[in-house]
Amino acid sequence: MKWTRAVRHLWDLAEKCAELDGPAGAVYQVRVVGLWAVGDVLGEARDVDRVTVALAVDLPVDEVPWRSEPAGAEHWGNATRMTRNPITPLWRSARGPVWNHRVERPVLVWDPAGGVAEETLEALEAGRGDRLRPPAPSAGELRERLHDELDVSLRALRGRTRAYEEKRWRPGKLDPVADDLWRAGVGYLDVLDALERTASG
Numbered sequence: 001m002k003w004t005r006a007v008r009h010l011w012d013l014a015e016k017c018a019e020l021d022g023p024a025g026a027v028y029q030v031r032v033v034g035l036w037a038v039g040d041v042l043g044e045a046r047d048v049d050r051v052t053v054a055l056a057v058d059l060p061v062d063e064v065p066w067r068s069e070p071a072g073a074e075h076w077g078n079a080t081r082m083t084r085n086p087i088t089p090l091w092r093s094a095r096g097p098v099w100n101h102r103v104e105r106p107v108l109v110w111d112p113a114g115g116v117a118e119e120t121l122e123a124l125e126a127g128r129g130d131r132l133r134p135p136a137p138s139a140g141e142l143r144e145r146l147h148d149e150l151d152v153s154l155r156a157l158r159g160r161t162r163a164y165e166e167k168r169w170r171p172g173k174l175d176p177v178a179d180d181l182w183r184a185g186v187g188y189l190d191v192l193d194a195l196e197r198t199a200s201g
Contacts, residue, residue, distance in 0.1 A: 029072025
């Protein structure tokens with residue numbers, strides 16, 4: 001994907017966030033209150049495969065464990081056309097830090113208070129995103145962040161395992177519960193692996 005097209009996808013999504021944050025947004029189960037650029041789109045202008053974003057939602061931290069999708073995420077993604085574009089969403093709680101070992105030094109491109117950050121998007125289009133990124137955390141700060149993330153992920157894994165056990169032999173579709181359990185497992189293992197790398201480093 002050409003660089004200008006990648007940034008255009010990000011710009012369009014920021015405008016959709018602003019549009020859905022108005023009265024019409026009340027029809028959606030999940031409320032996005034922050035859109036952050038993550039990863040390749042913050043680097044030099046070049047062809048990229050996908051655009052990665054962090055979507056901060058107005059939910060408690062425990063309801064948005066790492067690699068999970070909050071209730072209503074699919075509906076919101078369809079409404080914004082995000083699911084039809086080469087965009088990888090990382091769902092985060094707005095009530096805790098957005099960043100972690102994968103969401104490294106993200107840059108805010110939309111929130112309700114500031115609206116669409118046009119100057120930021122213009123800088124990204126020019127390949128100057130790295131200049132906008134916050135400083136990297138210290139090794140100690142990263143370990144502390146990962147411990148907090150791991151606690152949330154473990155609670156999610158336990159809760160979703162119970163939900164799966166309760167649903168397994170009951171009528172109705174098992175897939176949504178199984179998918180939630182799988183995401184919780186993937187998220188927990190990803191954070192655990194990252195924490196082990198910081199300990200060995």
